[in-house]
Amino acid sequence: MSVEEIFTRTSVRSFTDKVPTEKDMEYLMKAAMAAPSAMNQQCWEFCIVDDPQTIEKLSKAAPYASPVGRAPRAIVVLGNEDMMRAEIMWLEDLGAATQNILLAAKSKGIGTVWIGIAPHPERMKAVADIIGLPGNVRPFCLIAVGYPDYETRPNEGRYKPERVHRNRY
Amino acid sequence: MSVEEIFTRTSVRSFTDKVPTEKDMEYLMKAAMAAPSAMNQQCWEFCIVDDPQTIEKLSKAAPYASPVGRAPRAIVVLGNEDMMRAEIMWLEDLGAATQNILLAAKSKGIGTVWIGIAPHPERMKAVADIIGLPGNVRPFCLIAVGYPDYETRPNEGRYKPERVHRNRY
Numbered sequence: 001m002s003v004e005e006i007f008t009r010t011s012v013r014s015f016t017d018k019v020p021t022e023k024d025m026e027y028l029m030k031a032a033m034a035a036p037s038a039m040n041q042q043c044w045e046f047c048i049v050d051d052p053q054t055i056e057k058l059s060k061a062a063p064y065a066s067p068v069g070r071a072p073r074a075i076v077v078l079g080n081e082d083m084m085r086a087e088i089m090w091l092e093d094l095g096a097a098t099q100n101i102l103l104a105a106k107s108k109g110i111g112t113v114w115i116g117i118a119p120h121p122e123r124m125k126a127v128a129d130i131i132g133l134p135g136n137v138r139p140f141c142l143i144a145v146g147y148p149d150y151e152t153r154p155n156e157g158r159y160k161p162e163r164v165h166r167n168r169y
Numbered sequence: 170m171s172v173e174e175i176f177t178r179t180s181v182r183s184f185t186d187k188v189p190t191e192k193d194m195e196y197l198m199k200a201a202m203a204a205p206s207a208m209n210q211q212c213w214e215f216c217i218v219d220d221p222q223t224i225e226k227l228s229k230a231a232p233y234a235s236p237v238g239r240a241p242r243a244i245v246v247l248g249n250e251d252m253m254r255a256e257i258m259w260l261e262d263l264g265a266a267t268q269n270i271l272l273a274a275k276s277k278g279i280g281t282v283w284i285g286i287a288p289h290p291e292r293m294k295a296v297a298d299i300i301g302l303p304g305n306v307r308p309f310c311l312i313a314v315g316y317p318d319y320e321t322r323p324n325e326g327r328y329k330p331e332r333v334h335r336n337r338y
Contacts, residue, residue, distance in 0.1 A: 141261070
């Protein structure tokens with residue numbers, strides 16, 4: 001066995017008009033919530049965006065966010081402060097949950113790209129304003145979600161054995 | 170297709186004496202380095218630990234690190250400042266790389282548990298001292314790696330549909 005999606009996943013920045021099914025979107029949410037987290041805090045929430053005007057606004061909320069504007073769906077990954085039992089670790093927890101979404105999408109033939117938002121204050125404020133977040137909910141990242149309009153190829157040459165040390169650095 | 174490992178992975182805290190092969194450890198490293206990262210910075214390095222004394226020390230380097238002391242291998246996930254082009258996002262990048270390791274391990278029948286180190290300064294210092302990190306290399310987390318000495322069961326009830334919002338929070 002192996003997790004092929006880890007190696008075949010690539011960032012997708014251009015999409016067809018085909019819309020992921022609600023069932024597939026639910027699968028992505030289930031995958032996200034299966035991630036591990038510090039002290040099992042599971043401090044995540046999500047906002048699925050299909051409204052074209054909101055998608056357009058999100059595509060301008062951060063540098064490199066333009067692929068969101070070309071996708072039929074966007075996911076805003078959120079951290080809820082009221083659920084944080086290990087607040088200092090929320091970024092890494094949501095990083096793991098986001099990676100689960102990307103891999104689960106790939107397994108369904110769905111392309112994604114992760115657009116970083118936190119911990120940049122200005123990007124966080126822009127996203128919070130667009131989707132109406134209360135003060136206790138932090139936007140973590142945007143994910144553009146759709147079907148690639150080109151053939152994706154696995155990244156090559158990412159493995160660098162010299163980055164692996166043994167017992168001491 | 171689906172990524173079953175996302176849903177069957179659980180934190181494993183007790184291990185048999187069976188040692189993961191070098192080939193399997195290399196597979197975990199390849200999986201880690203296939204993760205996405207902010208500005209494609211790929212600022213990760215890794216230290217695989219098999220020396221029993223070093224494993225023993227690491228198992229006392231942080232709260233909840235004791236499972237490391239019961240595992241035949243440990244991985245220290247590292248961030249190298251000289252490779253950081255988006256330093257502010259290193260925690261989320263390494264969170265994604267770590268999640269890849271956990272999933273790749275699960276696909277080989279290998280159990281893991283993620284022990285949080287960064288951004289706690291005192292935990293980071295303890296790990297840095299044990300494996301001799303230079304000042305530009307930050308420890309991110311520890312991963313205990315081995316074969317579970319009990320039958321693992323998928324976590325149930327993690328999916329909470331009320332955590333998913335639509336278009337606005």
